[in-house]
Amino acid sequence: METSLYLTLLISGFYTPSSCLHQYHLITNYMNWTDAQSYCRAHYTDLATVDDMEDQNRLITSVSSYNSWFWIGLKKGDSMKWNWSLADRRFYREGETEFRNWDTGTPQNGNCYLMSTAGLWNNTSCDDQHHFICYDGKQGTNITYVLIQENRTWIDAQSYCRQYHTDLVSVRNQTENTEIEKKISLRGLPVWIGLFLDSWRWSDQSDSSFRNWLSGRPSTDQGYNCTLVHSNHYFYYYSKWINHPCDYNCPFICYEALQLKRQVVRVKMTQRDQHLNLRDPAVQDAIVQEIRNKLKEQGLPADTKVTWKKQPDGKVFHKEEEGSPKKEEEEKKMKRMMTKREL
Structure with a gap:
């Protein structure tokens, strides 16, 4: 063209920040979570950490020939922390993951977050069902925020957004908050956003907020403190995560950290045809x-x-x-x- x-x-405008590619390794020995962690640290980097959907897809591909549950490196910790469902660090500038627009008296009980038609945030049970807002950052779309007028739990809303768009919406600043507020104000109903609260931590101390829980998980059963993923695409829980007692013996997935470099270039363009649509894919x-x-x-x-x-x-x-x-x-x-x- x-x-x-x-x-x-x-x-x-060049700069070259390093990034880490996770190369996953399937270990078919059956071990409990703690022994699996020790094995991975001795032979690779650690039990598998998953940063985003690209990592998730590579991880599942690495075990696709083996039909089982596998340990990954996510384990329940002692303290709660706010996270955004969209875990891509490149999406956020400094301080943007900390933006909040609490309603009066918030936060209270409940680990998932709603935006009201007034643009204020409230937390409630993740099992409640509400409409939700997806973020669509795919190349070639002019739609950034997509209102889904279906009642779903937070986990099911997250799965929908990841399947059909990019993820549940992150709100990084007041401008974005106002834009989303305008999108939902005429509907008169609150919507799920991508903010959630949990205590799960990665074995390698990564701050990745990526989660891919099966609907209804993680369960609140005492002692279900470690995370399994299944590789069989014939089952409804394919690629989803469940929490399970850590002393259960399973095969597991290690990762090896490979250092890459990402080069960012600023491009300045002089446009001869003023009618050219730069949004055209x-x-x-x-x-x-x-x-x-x-x-x-x-x-x-x-x-x-x-x-x-x-x-x-x-x-x-x-x-x-x-x-x-x-x-x-x-x-x-x-x-x-x-x-x-x-x-």
Whole structure:
């Protein structure tokens, strides 16, 4: 596709934070949770930690040939902590996971959270049934917040959002809170959001908030303090998690931490065709291909994966205002760079 664009890469915008890829290893020896933890720490990194749905899918793939329950590294702790269902750390800027908009007298009893039509948050039992809001961050959709007018428990609402969209909605700031409030105000009913309270902790001390409980779990049975996952796709509990007594003997999944580097590049575009729809997935794919070609010129491997990083408002592109200090400074940088090399 002819994108009718001039692309200029701001090479000064590169940075390379390291990230961790979890490589999972199936261990078919039957052990209790504690012995499994010791084995994984001796031979790999630790019992399996799961950061997000990508991790979850890789973990299930690693055990798909073996029909059983498997220990992973999640164990019940002593203190409660607020978490967001959407566990991707790249989604949040500093301080955004701590935003709250409590109603008067909140929080009280109950581990899952609702937003009222006034935009205020209340907690209640996760087994209650309410409408809910999904966040859709998939490339190619213009819809960020999706109101689902079905009564479901919090866990079932989470599963629905992950299946059809991205996850239950996270609310990172007052602007997003107001936007979601407007979406539900005409309905007159509170909705589930992605905030939950639990005491479960990962064996490697990771702060991952990702959970994938089976509906009705975790149970409150005393002593059911460790977590199992099942690999058989013929059963309704396929890939879901249950809590179970830790002294039960099961095979288990270890993980090995592989260090990767993620490179983020700021792209500045001059658009020749003002009618070009930059939200069109085909247009975005064509731009990505053009960027990939330019990155290859800068020495990146040919098989480098290139994806869009959405802004906090859910958009990929922001129009830069004329005469802004930031724009003027970047133009100066680009003039200096262009004297050295034509991109």
